[in-house]
Amino acid sequence: MSTSKKPTFFKIFLPEQSARRMRIPPAYRKHMKGKSSGYFYLKGPSGYYWPVKLIEESSNLFLTRGWPAFVKDHDIHHGHFLLFKFDGETTLKVKVFSHTACEDKAAFSAKPSGGDGNNNPPNPVKALVAKVKKEEDAWDRLVKAMVQAGAPSTATNPHFALQLKAYSVQDRGRGKTLVIPSSFAKIHFVKPKTPIVLQWEDKEWPATVNKSLERSYLRGGWGNFLKESKVQEGDTCKFELLEPSVLRVHILKLIEEEYPDQ
Known part of the structure; x- marks a missing residue:
């Protein structure tokens, strides 16, 4: 299946609901290829990666650890429109739209805070070892x-x-x-x-x-x-x-x- 045909979903960012974690729409779960937990990555418009943790709770999927960092680094606020596309493996590509209804220009230069600025796909095992350490x-x-x-x-x-x-x-x-x-x-x-x-x-x-x-x-x-x-x-x-x-x-x-x- 070509990348252009991979299903997407969107979220209108509401801090009271998604500041610390974000729920993946239940209807999108069928496109997650049975994945319900583990370490995933968000690829921002800048091409950099943010590690996040996927958990299942009460039959719902949530992005938890690492999600607040993604929100902070992209300066996402109430009403921002986020478009997600799962690559079929461990990465969700994200587009960020501002209140102008256009893609947020600042998102194209966002980098992970406190990191080494690596824009290569991270190794999940290395990430887990680093987290524990x-x-x-x-x-x-x-x-x-x-x-x-x-x-x-x-x-x-x-x-x-x-x-x-x-x-x-x-x-x-x-x-x-x-x-x-x-x-x-x-x-x-x-x-x-x-x-x-x-x-x-x-x-x-x-x-x-x-x-x-x-x-x-x-x-x-x-x-x-x-x-x-x-x-x-x-x-x-x-x-x-x-x-x-x-x-x-x-x-x-x-x-x-x-x-x-x-």
């Missing part, structure tokens, strides 16, 4: 900073870390909840209901760990913690058990500009 380095820096600040060492206290997914920060009708890893919960939260206190910086939130047959959930103060700490989907939290009823939270914000190969 950067996250590990970031955690090393965070732990070092905590030690220097006099915070308890994570090397001696039980802890677990989670990158927050949409279902951990959204209210699904029963309040906001966080699923605690079973390997951690079965050792430290053995009762059906355990009152705890979440600590972050100089603030505290009373919460509860509820244990079922299959999972353990953090409820109650979790929603208040999210609101006041401004933690969002994609951020990583490390939970450190200081006492049987105190969980200290360390936050690693998702920094889109440090995404690999940008």
